[in-house]
Amino acid sequence: MSEIAVNELVRHGGLDGLADDWSADKQTYHVPWGKAMMWIFLVSDTFIFTCFLTSYLHVRLTTTEPWPVQSEIFALSFGGGDPIPLILIAIMTFILISSSGTMALAVNFGYRGDKVKTFWLMCATAAFGASFVGMQVFEWSKLILEEGVRPWGNPYGAPQFGAVFFMITGFHGAHVTVGVIYLLWVAFRVKRGLYDEKGYEIVEIAGLYWHFVDLVWVFIFAFFYLL
Amino acid sequence: MSSTTGQQHPLGIYYRIWVLLFVLSACSYAVDFFNVQGGMRWFLVIMFMLLKAGFIVAIFMHVFWERLALAFTILAPPTVLLLLIAFMTIEGNYTSGTRYLYMGHDPNAVALSPDDIHGAEPAEEEEH
Numbered sequence: 567m568s569e570i571a572v573n574e575l576v577r578h579g580g581l582d583g584l585a586d587d588w589s590a591d592k593q594t595y596h597v598p599w600g601k602a603m604m605w606i607f608l609v610s611d612t613f614i615f616t617c618f619l620t621s622y623l624h625v626r627l628t629t630t631e632p633w634p635v636q637s638e639i640f641a642l643s644f645g646g647g648d649p650i651p652l653i654l655i656a657i658m659t660f661i662l663i664s665s666s667g668t669m670a671l672a673v674n675f676g677y678r679g680d681k682v683k684t685f686w687l688m689c690a691t692a693a694f695g696a697s698f699v700g701m702q703v704f705e706w707s708k709l710i711l712e713e714g715v716r717p718w719g720n721p722y723g724a725p726q727f728g729a730v731f732f733m734i735t736g737f738h739g740a741h742v743t744v745g746v747i748y749l750l751w752v753a754f755r756v757k758r759g760l761y762d763e764k765g766y767e768i769v770e771i772a773g774l775y776w777h778f779v780d781l782v783w784v785f786i787f788a789f790f791y792l793l
Numbered sequence: 794m795s796s797t798t799g800q801q802h803p804l805g806i807y808y809r810i811w812v813l814l815f816v817l818s819a820c821s822y823a824v825d826f827f828n829v830q831g832g833m834r835w836f837l838v839i840m841f842m843l844l845k846a847g848f849i850v851a852i853f854m855h856v857f858w859e860r861l862a863l864a865f866t867i868l869a870p871p872t873v874l875l876l877l878i879a880f881m882t883i884e885g886n887y888t889s890g891t892r893y894l895y896m897g898h899d900p901n902a903v904a905l906s907p908d909d910i911h912g913a914e915p916a917e918e919e920e921h
Contacts, residue, residue, distance in 0.1 A: 579860070579861075580861065581861065583860055583861060583862070584860070584861040584862050584865070587860060587861075587862035588862060594862055595860075595862060595863050595866075596860060596862075597859070597863060602863070605863065605866070605867055606866075608867075609866070609867060609870055609871065612870075612871050612874075613870075613871075613874065616871070616874045616877070616878075620874075620877055620878055620881050623878065623881055623882065623885065624881045624884070624885045626885075627881075627882065627885030627886060627888070627889050628885050628888040628889045628892065629889070630889065630892045630893060630896065630898035630900075631898075631902070631904075632902045632903055632904035633904060634904045634905075635904055635906055637825050637828075638906040638907055638908070639906075639907060641907075651825055651826060652822065652825050652826075656818075656822045659818050659822070660815065660818060663811070663814045663815055663818055666811075666814070666849065666853055667807065667808075667811035667814075669853075670807045670810075670811070670852075670853045671804070671807060673800070674801070674802070674804060674807065677799045677800070677801045678801075713907065713910075721905060721910045722904050722905045722906070722907075722910070723902075723904030723905060724904070765799070766799065767799055770799060770800060770855075773853075773854075774854055777849055777850075777853045777854045778854075780849060781846055781849050781850065781854075784842055784845045784846050784849070785842065785846070787821070787842075788821065788838050788839065788841075788842035789842075791825075792821060792824065792825055792834075792838045793834070793835060793838055
């Protein structure tokens with residue numbers, strides 16, 4: 567299809583555009599294929615995380631043992647003071663939000679062709695992500711070694727607490743870890759100038775994955791830690 | 794495609810959304826910090842969660858500016874999941890109801906806190 571014909575099609579917005587895009591025998595999504603595929607992957611990942619969160623909902627509703635009080639379990643005291651409820655989780659939340667902000671800026675500077683800023687902003691995002699994983703390691707080791715929480719039981723109440731906790735935060739932590747590696751890989755390729763010809767959509771695609779990881783944490787923070 | 798066709802927006806909007814996400818996170822943490830309980834806790838936590846998720850998807854992930862064909866592909870399938878959540882809630886309430894009714898558990902039991910376990914008195918070993 568010629569460039570003019572594509573522009574002609576893309577001009578319609580809204581519902582007319584929707585009908586145009588889905589009509590037969592032509593390209594539906596007017597985005598780079600890598601971006602469309604990343605979105606389809608993210609939609610499938612949404613289903614996986616929703617299965618976990620729905621299992622958690624079901625387990626928490628059906629257990630007859632009292633559910634442990636998260637705000638006390640995840641409290642932390644500094645310098646021998648009173649424990650502050652959920653403080654570590656709050657810090658982790660702010661770190662992920664910060665990393666989402668630097669990632670959004672990286673995408674923007676990528677499209678402006680500013681390789682240096684894109685590279686450093688992606689490195690900053692990866693550093694935030696790595697510190698998030700570090701805090702999660704701290705949280706896990708505290709729960710496992712000091713509190714004796716196990717996937718099959720814990721000293722507080724419903725034994726399912728540990729199973730849900732390790733499953734959901736572990737799967738999310740694995741996503742963050744993969745994201746850090748992916749971001750660094752793309753960042754160094756940007757720095758080497760490998761996308762000068764192809765364009766910087768790859769930064770946006772990596773950004774979509776990273777924002778998704780942040781998005782999942784928003785739901786975990788609300789449903790697992792706060793409610 | 795050339796790099797000029799991508800999502801290009803003024804930086805200001807990213808900064809504003811970034812600050813807004815911080816404020817919303819602080820608000821949801823405040824709900825726990827000031828120990829709001831009951832229906833108000835659910836309402837506030839879920840409202841702040843949905844606002845945060847909405848801004849991340851719409852602005853940071855650019856869905857707001859995407860064509861409807863892509864936006865619907867992204868947003869329509871997950872709405873089916875609401876049905877799954879509704880079914881599991883109904884089923885879960887039924888299961889827990891029968892368990893309390895026939896298995897003699899105490900519906901008002903309270904979970905132990907770390908203070909109960911690491912407190913001054915030596916903790917008793919409890920078998921589950």
